[in-house]
Amino acid sequence: MVSVSKFVNLGLTQLRRDLAYRADFLMSLFVTPTILIVNYFIWTSVFSTGTGTVAGMSFIEMMTYIVFAQLISIFIFNSASMQLQQKVQTGELGQDLLKPIHPFTTLFASAVSSRTVAFLLELIPLGAISWFLFRPALPVNATTIFFIVSLILAFMLNFIMSLIVGLIAFWTIRIEAFQWLTWIVLRVFSGEFFPLSLFPQKLQLISHFLPFEYLRYRVALIALDGSIENALAAIAGQLFWIATLGFFSLWLWNLVVRRFTIAGG
């Protein structure tokens, strides 16, 4: 069992690494506001044609959705798959296996640390630009606490998915393309760029049976629609996928460690 202090130390180490490249770190402050500004013009233009609602959403609801989708994206991001791939390619994993801390714990601490600072820093420009552009009605209601819980679960689910993608490196060595593919599918089918209600009915139905919508779309809807039933259903779905994919990632890890040992080092 890893103590809290070790976990905190791992997180602080990652933070120091991030801050070593300040310009790179600060650049991320411009990325999310730019996405928001482009979306603002797209939807202002679409709604200017007299369209009252698009996919059941008014202009303010659409923009609030996009703000929340971006906020969730900032919060749940991690680079675990990339880090795992590098560890496999460079053989660093061999050293990690000798350490008393599980590599998943190290990666998780690194992800938590980088998100804590990034979330706080990027939240400010995102909030300021949103307020300046369209004064969103902050949906503080009975489901706010469910939203926070769901946000944390989305972070965990995304982390587990990244681990699974990273573990595939053991079989293919080069997984850049696979990573990009899953990255795009994840972003589109989780509703990062637009709400899934824009999709045709059949595609929406398929997405209900996949874990992706529990990363962003269902989380953002908790904040938007204020329905406790929907919030509980979203959280139940997230817990189901965390358990299922969590077990799968551990099973995959055991396979990988066995393969790694056989390959020598």
Place this chain on the structure above:
Amino acid sequence: MVSIGFWKSALGLNVASQMIYRLNFFLNVVVMLMFNLTFPLLTLLIYTNSAGFPDWSSSEILLFQGFAILLWGLEQFLLSNVSWELNRIMRDGQFDRLMVSPAGPLQFLVATNLAIEVIPQVLLGIGIVSFAFFNLGVLPSLKAWLLLILFIALGLLFMVSLIVIQMSLIIRFVQVRRLGELVRILSLFGQYPANIYSKGVQAIVVGAIPFALVAFFPAKVLLGTLGEFPYFAVAAAIAFGVIAYLSWSSSMKKYTSAGG
């Protein structure tokens, strides 16, 4: 002067090395297509769920998106892998090796890192433009065709210049991983017609950072709705070309090894 043989050998080596990891290569093709179709997909969804953008019918917006896919594809074919590779070799300290290459670092990097996985995207762009063009049934004049060639050339010059400036900054500051992401994000402004933006933003995407040359003006000139000649956009594209040339030359002069 480096011979055509150099480019042929570099391209041959590039194809051969990509074919070692065939699955990765074919996945890359799919990825590039999917990545570049994300925003056209949003446009398609907008048009199926609403009246779309003012002054743009669905066939017209398809022509616009076709040009965007085609020109971004051409730019990515030339330079998308180059900035990644430059980032890598700068961190590893291997850039010094390229300084003594007879081809020069930039030409060597471009020739050895052409993104052949983007070729299907270029073909898709050509296909969409052709489909939308014949569907619209427009008959552009000779002047319109000449202007189209000019806008495409300048649009490409502008985009290539952006990447060269980005590469110059990588050489200066070594670790600017997210600079490429920032350039890609800014390019979002070129993925949609310039007339959807406010007057201030329009002035920027037309006259200062001319993303409008990528798809907006090419589509407008073929549709016969160009209006006034975009002098500011043309001047801005040329200015970007000059800045890219100067910044690359300056970074070459000031380059000091990052070690290795």
